[in-house]
Amino acid sequence: MTQQKKRNRVAHADHRISSKVNGERDSRVMRMLGAASEIGDQPQMRLLCAGTIALALARRDRGLAATGLKMLAAHTLATWGKSGVKAVINRTRPESGDDPKVRLGSSEEHAENSFPSGHSAGAVSVAEAFARDYPQHAVAARLAAFAVSAIQVPRGTHYAGDVAAGMLIGLAAERASDGALRRVSHLLPERGVPDRRLDPARRSQLLDVRRE
Numbered sequence: 001m002t003q004q005k006k007r008n009r010v011a012h013a014d015h016r017i018s019s020k021v022n023g024e025r026d027s028r029v030m031r032m033l034g035a036a037s038e039i040g041d042q043p044q045m046r047l048l049c050a051g052t053i054a055l056a057l058a059r060r061d062r063g064l065a066a067t068g069l070k071m072l073a074a075h076t077l078a079t080w081g082k083s084g085v086k087a088v089i090n091r092t093r094p095e096s097g098d099d100p101k102v103r104l105g106s107s108e109e110h111a112e113n114s115f116p117s118g119h120s121a122g123a124v125s126v127a128e129a130f131a132r133d134y135p136q137h138a139v140a141a142r143l144a145a146f147a148v149s150a151i152q153v154p155r156g157t158h159y160a161g162d163v164a165a166g167m168l169i170g171l172a173a174e175r176a177s178d179g180a181l182r183r184v185s186h187l188l189p190e191r192g193v194p195d196r197r198l199d200p201a202r203r204s205q206l207l208d209v210r211r212e
Contacts, residue, residue, distance in 0.1 A: 014161040015100035018153050022094055025156035034155035040119035040148035045075050045126055063133070070181060071129040078125035078173035082118045082166060091115040095156040102161075117158045117166030120149035124170025125177075132178060145170075 024030050053068035090105030091114040127145035131138035149167055152158040
């Protein structure tokens with residue numbers, strides 16, 4: 001069997017899986033869920049990262065500020081990754097023709113850029129960056145990212161394979177950005193170090209707690 005035939009078989013298997021769950025993609029409930037999942041789109045994810053940094057600055061929370069920067073870095077790398085793949089791969093979205101074949105191409109049309117899922121890549125990268133610094137909230141963050149990713153299949157914007165590829169890109173992007181940031185960690189706000197603008201008594205108290 002040739003490589004092309006193998007790819008076509010995989011694509012059609014992906015199509016069968018997706019077709020089983022996207023039959024109600026035009027229903028009111030699915031449209032509402034799809035609209036909610038738009039938080040995973042690029043502008044919304046960047047706004048979430050910026051909001052995290054802004055909240056950290058308002059609270060003088062150096063650790064949260066560092067996390068916000070890590071979220072932004074992971075999302076940026078994930079965006080580059082998925083955009084790089086989309087630049088050389090074309091696949092028609094289920095809602096735009098339902099042609100599952102993955103093929104080489106440079107079309108920039110939204111309808112031709114199903115592979116991989118950008119929502120999945122962005123949501124997973126940001127959730128993983130947050131979960132790394134706040135493990136107590138890791139389950140909630142990852143479930144939210146999974147929900148944003150998974151809903152793309154029944155709403156008809158992506159095939160299951162697109163979502164899986166996007167999630168892998170998000171995971172890889174977060175791991176890569178975390179590794180890079182560790183090399184320049186001395187430039188980031190340190191978790192647990194009080195802000196210099198705090199009054200001396202409060203700063204001394206926080207430092208004593210940190211030493212314990």
